[in-house]
Amino acid sequence: MNKKELLTYYREMLLIRRFEEKSGQLYGMGLIAGFCHLYIGQEAIVVGMKHAMRKSDSAVTSYRDHGHILAGGMDPKYVMAELMGRGTGCSKGKGGSMHMFDLKNNFWGGHGIVGAQVPIGTGIAFTNKYKENGDVCVTYFGDGAVHQGQVYESFNMASLWKLPVLYIIENNIYSMGTSVERHSCRTDLYKFGESFLIPGKRVDGMDIFAVKEAGEEALKYIRSGKGPMILEMVTYRYRGHSMSDPGNYRSKEEVNKMRDNHDPIENLKEILIKKKFASEEDLKNIDKEIRAEVEEAVEFSKNSSEPDPKELYTDIYK
Amino acid sequence: MATITVREALKDAIAEEMRADKDVFILGEEVAEYQGAYKVTQGLLQEFGDKRVIDTPITEHGFAGLAIGAAISGLKPICEFMTFNFAMQAIDQIINSAAKTYYMSGGQINCPIVFRGPNGSAARVGAQHSQCYASWYSHIPGLKVIAPYTASDAKGLLKTAIKDPNPVIFLENELMYGRSFEIDDEAEEYIPFGKAKIVREGTDVTITAFSIQVGNALLAAEKLAEEGISAEVIDLRSLRPLDEETILDSVKKTNRLVTVEEGWGFASISSSIVSLVVAKAFDYLDAEIIMITGKDIPMPYAHNLEKLTVPQIDDIVGACKKVCYR
Numbered sequence: 001m002n003k004k005e006l007l008t009y010y011r012e013m014l015l016i017r018r019f020e021e022k023s024g025q026l027y028g029m030g031l032i033a034g035f036c037h038l039y040i041g042q043e044a045i046v047v048g049m050k051h052a053m054r055k056s057d058s059a060v061t062s063y064r065d066h067g068h069i070l071a072g073g074m075d076p077k078y079v080m081a082e083l084m085g086r087g088t089g090c091s092k093g094k095g096g097s098m099h100m101f102d103l104k105n106n107f108w109g110g111h112g113i114v115g116a117q118v119p120i121g122t123g124i125a126f127t128n129k130y131k132e133n134g135d136v137c138v139t140y141f142g143d144g145a146v147h148q149g150q151v152y153e154s155f156n157m158a159s160l161w162k163l164p165v166l167y168i169i170e171n172n173i174y175s176m177g178t179s180v181e182r183h184s185c186r187t188d189l190y191k192f193g194e195s196f197l198i199p200g201k202r203v204d205g206m207d208i209f210a211v212k213e214a215g216e217e218a219l220k221y222i223r224s225g226k227g228p229m230i231l232e233m234v235t236y237r238y239r240g241h242s243m244s245d246p247g248n249y250r251s252k253e254e255v256n257k258m259r260d261n262h263d264p265i266e267n268l269k270e271i272l273i274k275k276k277f278a279s280e281e282d283l284k285n286i287d288k289e290i291r292a293e294v295e296e297a298v299e300f301s302k303n304s305s306e307p308d309p310k311e312l313y314t315d316i317y318k
Numbered sequence: 319m320a321t322i323t324v325r326e327a328l329k330d331a332i333a334e335e336m337r338a339d340k341d342v343f344i345l346g347e348e349v350a351e352y353q354g355a356y357k358v359t360q361g362l363l364q365e366f367g368d369k370r371v372i373d374t375p376i377t378e379h380g381f382a383g384l385a386i387g388a389a390i391s392g393l394k395p396i397c398e399f400m401t402f403n404f405a406m407q408a409i410d411q412i413i414n415s416a417a418k419t420y421y422m423s424g425g426q427i428n429c430p431i432v433f434r435g436p437n438g439s440a441a442r443v444g445a446q447h448s449q450c451y452a453s454w455y456s457h458i459p460g461l462k463v464i465a466p467y468t469a470s471d472a473k474g475l476l477k478t479a480i481k482d483p484n485p486v487i488f489l490e491n492e493l494m495y496g497r498s499f500e501i502d503d504e505a506e507e508y509i510p511f512g513k514a515k516i517v518r519e520g521t522d523v524t525i526t527a528f529s530i531q532v533g534n535a536l537l538a539a540e541k542l543a544e545e546g547i548s549a550e551v552i553d554l555r556s557l558r559p560l561d562e563e564t565i566l567d568s569v570k571k572t573n574r575l576v577t578v579e580e581g582w583g584f585a586s587i588s589s590s591i592v593s594l595v596v597a598k599a600f601d602y603l604d605a606e607i608i609m610i611t612g613k614d615i616p617m618p619y620a621h622n623l624e625k626l627t628v629p630q631i632d633d634i635v636g637a638c639k640k641v642c643y644r
Contacts, residue, residue, distance in 0.1 A: 058391070092424030099422035108390065109423065113414050119380050120415060123387020130343070130369070130393060137387075150411075153380025160375070315425035316459050318483040 003277040009051065009208050010272060011286055013043040013265050016067045018294045019076055023066065023083055026298070027243045032083045036097045039067030041238040044264035045170055046071035048211025049138060052219060056133070058106035060121040061140035063098035065110045068140065072105040080297040086304035093307040094315065115141060115148030118167070122154040125165035136164045136222050144175025146189055155196040155228070162227035166218050167193070169232045170205065176241040177249040190232035198228050205233030206262045236262065325495040327469035328358050331476035332396060336366055339394065342480060345372040345385060346398030346435075355400045356436060356495050382408030382433070386415045389431040396480060399435035402451045402489065416485040417460030432479045434488035437465070438529060438580045439628045441493060445616035450581035452528065455487040456558045462511055463557040465489040467532035470502035471555055474509030481508065491530045514561035516568065520550035523574040523638045526565060526591055528554040531578045531629060538634035547642055557587055565591060566599050573604040574641040578629050583611035608637040
């Protein structure tokens with residue numbers, strides 16, 4: 001672990017945090033509308049995985065996708081413009097919060113139906129195998145999606161055909177407002193692949209080093225042709241399921257406890273300081289830079305116009 | 319003149335496109351070792367191997383989603399449903415993922431896939447295995463919907479479907495697979511979508527139909543001719559996009575319209591055609607329009623009840639006579 005690497009992780013996680021905080025504010029101001037699912041608290045997963053994956057690997061996820069597309073390398077300007085429904089958005093303002101895609105960085109969305117991205121990710125892995133390109137498709141889904149039938153249909157085919165897919169369950173403890181104890185007959189979600197002969201492992205999703213290490217191991221296993229693997233990354237979202245969620249199903253103390261003791265960014269900050277890789281002052285400066293970058297994204301979006309009405313009927317058929 | 323069955327024509331289309339493009343593959347239940355539940359894929363496994371002709375588990379939602387993932391990431395899947403009745407398990411993936419991704423991604427990600435299999439009334443299989451989904455899929459922007467009648471059309475349209483960069487719903491018919499047609503030497507290799515075909519010219523009444531009901535419409539037209547009524551029969555072939563021009567031109571000529579469809583009449587292909595004609599050719603109509611559709615009930619099993627449910631030749635004849643005031 002060198003200084004440069006750690007500072008990169010810090011910067012990338014903080015960008016997602018600040019971007020999402022700003023999104024929450026803009027939602028409150030009415031500049032972002034509809035469903036908006038924030039990624040705050042879960043940043044270590046996508047950033048850790050980004051540094052475990054190779055560039056040509058692909059990723060696909062659910063509607064909680066801002067963190068994924070930012071970690072993938074999309075310029076925050078275009079993500080923010082999409083959230084604000086502007087023509088300069090990464091989906092030209094036609095997708096919104098839940099439907100973001102970044103072909104250049106192999107990010108395949110951004111899917112609004114719980115669990116639907118799981119067979120899609122399995123199909124992207126099918127293409128990898130068909131084309132023998134050695135790439136893996138990292139397919140993210142939440143603890144809530146675990147109970148969708150198509151997830152098991154995918155597990156079966158992926159295992160049967162030894163497809164290069166890494167399933168990452170982002171277990172943030174709540175399927176909307178229903179806790180994992182209340183929605184799942186068992187809470188060790190990494191074992192849900194057992195009957196499909198898919199090995200699984202539980203990982204501390206608040207620890208970027210644990211995420212990266214487990215990701216690297218899993219990707220190595222999958223790339224060797226052994227078929228899929230499941231990583232259950234236990235994490236926590238600080239904010240509601242979406243912006244309209246008051247969070248009455250859990251206590252403030254519970255949220256604060258996670259935030260105070262297990263925050264992935266604070267944890268990394270401590271390490272950076274302890275190792276003398278950065279001073280408080282350095283980190284404050286990074287924060288300033290990132291806030292400025294997010295502000296720039298907001299200004300860009302505000303100054304962008306809404307999509308041209310002529311775009312209404314484009315992109316329906318190729 | 320040489321003939322070919324619809325089954326052979328479909329298989330030829332798939333085989334030719336698979337030979338031409340190594341990214342085309344076919345998956346579905348029993349398509350490989352079993353040689354196809356209805357034998358459409360006979361011989362494909364032997365020619366192309368198990369990498370490109372893939373037996374799936376019985377898992378429609380899963381394999382449709384997997385095929386969509388493969389399509390958006392660079393392959394050209396032909397996804398066979400043993401029948402479209404089972405595709406209801408997969409309809410979320412077809413509509414929410416296949417049809418909408420191009421739009422939702424602002425034109426970044428297209429989905430070149432063909433969903434095909436038998437659709438419509440089968441014979442004596444009851445309500446869950448005997449249903450027409452033409453209007454269901456035709457409702458959806460982002461999908462193209464094709465329903466051929468002749469063998470040559472089946473081949474030329476399927477070849478176009480496989481080459482199309484969009485998701486295509488290709489509706490076949492179980493009762494048509496074994497039917498032989500003369501090979502149409504004039505047919506284009508790739509038949510364009512959105513073009514209906516006038517399969518019998520006439521002057522007194524227009525009949526629109528698609529898939530197996532084109533056969534009934536033609537037989538009805540013959541009966542009508544015996545009674546001195548000249549019916550024009552339009553094989554729609556392509557339901558989305560729909561060839562509005564051919565329908566309107568015909569109605570402007572005959573001034574009368576009877577639509578034929580196996581599906582239920584409410585919110586149907588027929589009702590869309592009626593709304594089209596009323597909106598754009600109202601002044602040309604000399605009589606009410608009659609929609610001959612499946613009866614508004616789940617398909618019964620008993621032979622007599624089943625026959626009463628599905629449009630019959632005499633229903634079409636009766637409707638045409640009525641609009642001709644005969």
